[in-house]
Amino acid sequence: MSATQEQPDDQAPRGIVSEIDRPVDFSQIAVLQNETGWDRLRTMFDLSSGFGPELELVKTGVGIGIVLGGLSGGLNYAKQAKMNYIRQNEANYYLKPKEAMREMQDKMALEFFRGGFKLGWRMGLFSGIYVLGTVSGLTYRNKFGIAEHVASGAVAGLLFKINLGVKGSLAGLVVGGLLGLVSGTTMCVGTKAFGVTVPEFRYWQHNYWMKEYNEKKAKWDKKRKKELSSAAEESQEQKAETT
Template sequence: MLRTVLRLTPTFIFPIFEQKNANDYNMLNLPVSTVPESGWDRVNKMYSKDEYDEVSTELHTVVQASLCGAFVGACMGGFTSSRQAYLYFIENNQATIFKSTMQAKKKLQDYVTVAFAKGAYRWGWRLGSFTGIFSLVATTISVYQNNTSVLEYVMAGAIAGGLYKVNLGLAATCVGAGLGSILGLIGGCVILGLLHLVGVNMDDIRAALYKVKEARVDQYNQALEKSAKIKNDDLTRHHQELIQEKGQQKIEDVK
């Protein structure tokens, strides 16, 4: 029903649902293909590697979103748990006798560090998994429809929220799906609104992230090549010095 309403709604009322012109070029400087493709063909291309054995830009974006979610969750969980551990240690060890101040500081540091690691692990994998599932479902639906709308964010939020609470039973799964769909609706409206204000779409964002990855890999390869040249130059120079000291010797003369 929501999809039908969005299709019948004029684009001057909700311009964020307006598609780009078919003759536009994406950020990878590739013309938009005019050959008709089915939704499953696009999804299959998304989950397939190219001729260079690299994943698609859509999957690369999903991986980046998952890692970003895991990092944010690890930071939030680690800092929160370490703060609680610090306060708990201070409150419950006021009467504890330590041999020295250094021992007390070491015990406190160890306790806070362990709490930070536990909190980072507990929240990192949860938020990373939730973000990954949400991003994967939303991207897959968007690729299948060949368009970006609020619908995929709502469905992705419902699926991610339901899977997040599936271990607590059917009721908790339904509640999680409902809350996830509401959050997905809010997040989708905000994201699409911002994209419309800046004049780009999700394909441009994915292409930009993929270009950043290519630039990072290129810089890494250049650094490896430079270090290899320096190493080889030093080795060659040392070899020439040995030849000058001991002179050249044929392999046949070596016993």
């Protein structure tokens, strides 16, 4: 059997076919064919076995947003604290350099944590909303697209700037939507270039490959037992005829 042909259900299993060599269209696999968009979303938000692969992506996005936002906000606030201290304490900075340096470092550290917290949780929230909306959209539609990126980015941007009033919220909505457009376009191009699909991702990450393998193995075992039973009956009949 060539590597480009799918193994029939009634043949003995040849082991688990590798992800790279599997030639079939994942959306046509029996265990995935009858799923609806709501079925996929229910599976995504099923927490009976902990976070699934989709929610793990959301958790990772939140973590990255917190880290990047914390570092960005912390460094910016620390830099501003240094400049403000030098400007406000120029005499002490030169007359008592050691004390001034220690005091300045204390203020920079305090402002670093203050700025990191202030921007970190907001970036984490922005990233979480964006990734959750995007992953939910592609899971429901069962394909990578741009619309869910634009919508999620717009909502996240709106909430990120909501404290600035109507104008700030609208600006955040527009900027978030544009960022989502760029991100979605990049992802669509990348996934098409590498041949990655949502059904394929779900097939491997949700262990549907094991379900399919077990189903095929059960069919083969049933057929094999039937063949062995028929062979045993024929053997007994032949013995009876010879006697």
